[in-house]
Amino acid sequence: MAFTAKDVVTLREKTGVGMMDCKKALVEADGDMDKAVEILREKGLASAAKKSSRVAAEGTVATYNDGKAASLVEINCETDFVAKGEPFVNLANSIAKTIVEANPADVDALLASKIADGEGTVEEAVQEVFLALRENMKVRRFERIDGHVVSYIHGGGTVGVLVAFDTDDATAAKPEFIAMGKDVAMQIAAMSPEYLSKDDITADEAAKMRNITVESALNKPESLPKPILKSLIEKACANKEWSDEDIAIYNEKGMNNFLFNFLSEEAPAVLAKLAIADKAEIVANKIFGGLVEGRIAKQIKETCLLEQAFVKDGDMTVAKYVASVAKELGADIKVTKFVRFAKGEGIEKKQEDFAAEIANMVK
Numbered sequence: 001m002a003f004t005a006k007d008v009v010t011l012r013e014k015t016g017v018g019m020m021d022c023k024k025a026l027v028e029a030d031g032d033m034d035k036a037v038e039i040l041r042e043k044g045l046a047s048a049a050k051k052s053s054r055v056a057a058e059g060t061v062a063t064y065n066d067g068k069a070a071s072l073v074e075i076n077c078e079t080d081f082v083a084k085g086e087p088f089v090n091l092a093n094s095i096a097k098t099i100v101e102a103n104p105a106d107v108d109a110l111l112a113s114k115i116a117d118g119e120g121t122v123e124e125a126v127q128e129v130f131l132a133l134r135e136n137m138k139v140r141r142f143e144r145i146d147g148h149v150v151s152y153i154h155g156g157g158t159v160g161v162l163v164a165f166d167t168d169d170a171t172a173a174k175p176e177f178i179a180m181g182k183d184v185a186m187q188i189a190a191m192s193p194e195y196l197s198k199d200d201i202t203a204d205e206a207a208k209m210r211n212i213t214v215e216s217a218l219n220k221p222e223s224l225p226k227p228i229l230k231s232l233i234e235k236a237c238a239n240k241e242w243s244d245e246d247i248a249i250y251n252e253k254g255m256n257n258f259l260f261n262f263l264s265e266e267a268p269a270v271l272a273k274l275a276i277a278d279k280a281e282i283v284a285n286k287i288f289g290g291l292v293e294g295r296i297a298k299q300i301k302e303t304c305l306l307e308q309a310f311v312k313d314g315d316m317t318v319a320k321y322v323a324s325v326a327k328e329l330g331a332d333i334k335v336t337k338f339v340r341f342a343k344g345e346g347i348e349k350k351q352e353d354f355a356a357e358i359a360n361m362v363k
Contacts, residue, residue: 003031011036057347058083059140060157062092064100070149071099072160073142074341078135083343084156088137091129092157095122099144107139143339148172150181154189157343161185164337171331180325180333186311187318188340193305196338197319200304213295217288218279221271222260225287230255232271232278241270305338 003026011022014037021040029035059076060083075092077083097116104110111123118125122139130137145164152161163185171177195201201209221229233250236242242250246267253259260268275282282288301307306319313321318335326333 007031007033011040057344059137059343060084060089060092061153061160061341061343062089062096062157063151063153063160063162064093064096065149065151066100069100069103069144069146070151070162071096071142071144072151072162072339072341073099074140074160074343076138076140076344076347077133082133082135085133087129087132089157091125094118094125095139095142098122099142103144107141110139110142141341143341145337145339147336150178150185152182152185152189154186159189159343160341161188162337162339163188163335166334166336167326167331171329171333174329176325176329177331177333180322183310183312184305184318184322184335185338187308188305188338190311191302191305191308192340192342193308193338194303195305196335197306198300198304201300209296209299210292213292213299214279214283217291217295218275218282219272221268221275224275224282225285225291226255228275228282228285228288229271232274235274236267236270241274242267306335 007026008019008022011026011033012019014033022036025036025039026033028039057076058078058080059074061072061074063073064071073092073096075088075095077088082088094116095110098104098113099110101116102110102113104113111121111126113122114120115122115125120128126137126139143162145162148165148167148169150163150165152163154160163181165172165177165181167177217223221232224232233242237247237250240247243264243266246263249262250259253262301309306317306322308318310316310318310321316324322333322335
């Protein structure tokens with residue numbers, strides 16, 4: 001019995017299964033729609049589609065490095081139990097190797113690629129593990145970097161890192177370089193930098209950082225420089241915007257470092273309102289400008305890898321640590337890129353109510 005493209009679409013709508021699997025089922029069923037549905041159910045594909053709506057926030061991050069290129073991939077499942085099992089871990093490792101060997105453009109291309117050290121595609125390998133474990137699974141994202149790359153997996157797949165270096169082959173093969181690369185990768189895993197260096201912060205991002213810093217300072221008046229804070233307090237007192245109790249406390253305590261411990265909860269909010277109203281004047285103040293620059297400098301040291309304090313030696317930055325190893329080896333070494341994946345980051349986990357779930361099952 002012949003079938004059309006419309007029949008494939010109809011079968012997909014009935015089962016939620018992918019188009020190619022629907023087409024294969026119709027071929028096997030000789031175009032019989034009901035039989036095709038039954039075939040998909042027998043293969044477990046229909047149940048897989050139903051389970052695909054369940055949140056997969058667990059999983060693992062895996063890496064593969066053949067010395068010429070390295071990959072990092074996050075694969076998600078529903079439970080930590082499955083994530084730590086051998087079938088799922090082996091699947092993740094095979095997919096990481098596939099990324100290096102096939103160099104797919106995106107996740108769809110990866111799923112269509114022949115899986116390394118196995119038969120069939122990555123998508124079929126994922127499906128096979130699903131049929132065995134019966135949990136929703138998704139290849140969420142991956143990264144591939146060519147060249148001299150050091151890879152690192154922390155916590156059994158909770159965090160994965162790739163760090164790329166610009167250096168020569170002889171240097172990259174030395175134990176001192178490999179140890180340094182691992183140190184930098186561990187730094188990234190632990191400190192989660194957003195940028196490689198301050199030079200990678202765009203003008204728009206820098207402007208946004210500055211604006212947030214200014215606004216947060218104005219909205220937290222107790223952190224403002226004392227001359228500015230004193231001016232705001234005196235204005236609040238003069239205009240009777242503070243309560244009589246707060247004014248009395250200020251008159252008694254003065255600009256005491258612990259003044260805000262004695263004031264009402266409303267007092268700081270009043271000062272913040274006054275600070276925002278006087279924003280132009282305060283921003284123009286050189287003392288306030290120094291405060292903002294200091295806080296931005298601190299943010300740069302926290303968010304930029306090369307400017308971060310080196311975890312193993314707080315007296316030097318990561319950039320100085322890399323430079324010290326380069327000097328020791330008599331070589332040029334430059335960190336050019338890094339990637340950090342944390343398992344499940346950004347995925348909203350479903351809060352399970354097991355009592356309610358069991359109650360619904362017995363109704």
